[in-house]
Amino acid sequence: MTKSWKTKLIHSDAKIPAGYRSLATPTYRGSTTVFPSAAAVGDAWDQWRVGYTYGLYGTPTVLELAARICELESGTRTILTPGGQAAISLINFALLQAGDHMLVPASVYHPNRKLATRLLSRFGVTTDFYDPCIGGDISSLIQENTRLVWCESPGSITMEVQDLPAIVAAAHARNCRVVLDNTWSAGVLLDAFAHGVDVTMQALTKYIGGHSDLLLGSVTVREDALYQRLGAAQQVIGCAASPDDCSLALRGLQSLAVRLSAIESSAISVAKWLSSRPEVELVLHPAFESCPGHDLWKRDFTGSSGVFSIVFKAGPTQQQVFAFVDALKLFKVGYSWGGVVSLAVAYDIGRIPGRPSYDHRIVRLNIGLEASTDLVADLEQALPKLWA
C-alpha cells in the first residue's frame, strides 16, 4: 500500500533496532491500548488479570510503581491515584455507602475531614471525629453502621501517634475496617499490615517523590476483595495516575533510603536544639518524650521522618509567630512536605474542633537535606522576632 506523507505521519514504516535494555523503567504513556482483534475488545479494569485494556487502569510504568509500593508495604495489591487526597477519596467512595458511619481522628489531614463533612455527608454517610489518643476505647464510639475507622499516625500538625493494634482489635471485633494514612512513615518506617490495618494510603507526593515536583497517591490493601471494590470504583471515578509522575516516583524510590536516613538524623538534631530553647514549650516529634504517643512510636515504628511541630510558650501574638516564620531564610513557607527543601508553616489549630488548644502557637517544620547546623542557625536568627 502506498502512503501519502500525511498518512506516514500516523502510520510509519520506519524501523529502529530492537533490544534496548534500559536500566531505568521506560515511561509508557498512553490512553489507547491496541487489541489484537475486534472480538478481544473489553473494558475490564484489572490489568493484572486481563492484560492491558485502557491507559486509565495503568500503563506498565504505573503498574510497576504500584507493585513496588505494594512490595514495600507488604500488601496484596496497590492502586495509584493522581494525589494523596484522591487516594483518600477513592477509599471512602469505594468502601462506604449511604447509611454508613465512619470514625476519623480529630488530628486527621484537614482535607480528609472536609471530604467527610462537606461531601460524604451529602451522600448519606455520617462521621464522628475521635481523640487520636483514644486507643481501644474507640469501641465505645463504634455504632451498628460503622464501617470504617480511619487512622493517621502521627496526626497532621499535632503529631499524636496512635495505638494501632488496640484500635484494630476494637474495630475488627465489630466488623469495621481500619484505614491508615501511612504517609509520614513513607510506607517503610511502620509495617501497617503487621499491625492489623486493612487498607493503607500514602501521599507519594511526599517522601516517595521526594523532590516537590509531583502529585501522586497510593492505596494498598491486605485482601483481594478490597482490591476488587477499589479497582471497580477507580474505573468509574476515573482517577488515573500520570505515567510521567510515576516515572519520577520510581526514580525517587531509588534514593528513598538515603534521603530518609539523612532527613531523620537532621530532624532529630534540629528538634533537640529546639527542645533546649526557652521560647519552646513543646517539641511534637514522635521520637521525643514530649510527643503524645511517643511510647507507641517506640513500640511500632522503626524510625522517624522529617516532619514535626513546635509549640511556643504563651506570649507571642499570631503576628509575631508569622514574623518568626517570615524571618526564616532557608526554611520556605509552603504546604506539602517530604522534599529536599525545609519548610515552615504556622497554624491556628485551636479553631479545629477536638484539637489541642495550642491556638496560633504551633509551627510545623519539614526538614529537608540542608546541613542541620545551617537550619539551626536559621531558626536561631529568626526566634527574636517572637518578641520583636
Ligand SMILES: Cc1ncc(COP(=O)(O)O)c(C=O)c1O
Ligand atoms: C498526611 C497527608 N495525607 C494526605 C495528603 C494529601 O496528599 P496530596 O497533596 O498528594 O493530595 C497530605 C498532603 O499534605 C498529607 O499531609
